Amino acid sequence: MMKELRVKTSSRVELLDITHLVEKAISEAKIKFGLCTVYVPHTTAAVTINENADPSVRRDIITELNKVIPFDDNYSHMEGNAAAHIKSSIIGSSETLLLDGGSLVLGTWQGIFFCEFDGPRTRKVIVKLIEG
Ligand code: ZN
Numbered sequence: 178m179m180k181e182l183r184v185k186t187s188s189r190v191e192l193l194d195i196t197h198l199v200e201k202a203i204s205e206a207k208i209k210f211g212l213c214t215v216y217v218p219h220t221t222a223a224v225t226i227n228e229n230a231d232p233s234v235r236r237d238i239i240t241e242l243n244k245v246i247p248f249d250d251n252y253s254h255m256e257g258n259a260a261a262h263i264k265s266s267i268i269g270s271s272e273t274l275l276l277d278g279g280s281l282v283l284g285t286w287q288g289i290f291f292c293e294f295d296g297p298r299t300r301k302v303i304v305k306l307i308e309g
Pocket residue numbers: 254256257258259262
């Protein structure tokens with residue numbers, strides 16, 4: 178089973194909690210056990226798993242990424258979004274999660290975040306479930 182989700186971001190750089198969207202796709206697929214890959218088919222976005230309880234964690238990740246990879250730094254890429262491409266590669270385009278009894282195996286404080294690095298835009302997220 179493979180499902181394409183749409184997410185709408187509202188800032189240039191943003192970590193958007195998409196855990197509930199992935200869980201909805203799993204419940205619709207009626208697959209209880211296996212692997213769930215969340216894949217972002219974009220070169221200026223990414224996906225990561227981190228704390229979803231305290232929003233300051235998200236803010237700190239964004240602040241530090243923006244410090245390490247500034248928006249302007251004499252980049253060769255002339256499209257104006259070189260920093261977004263670099264952040265995308267550092268964070269990565271997919272996460273694979275475990276599915277047990279119809280639920281994602283996540284720690285108490287873990288959530289799945291779509292990482293927007295060149296927004297705001299409407300983006301795709303692919304969810305692939307492998308039963309087993
Ligand atoms: Zn570009």
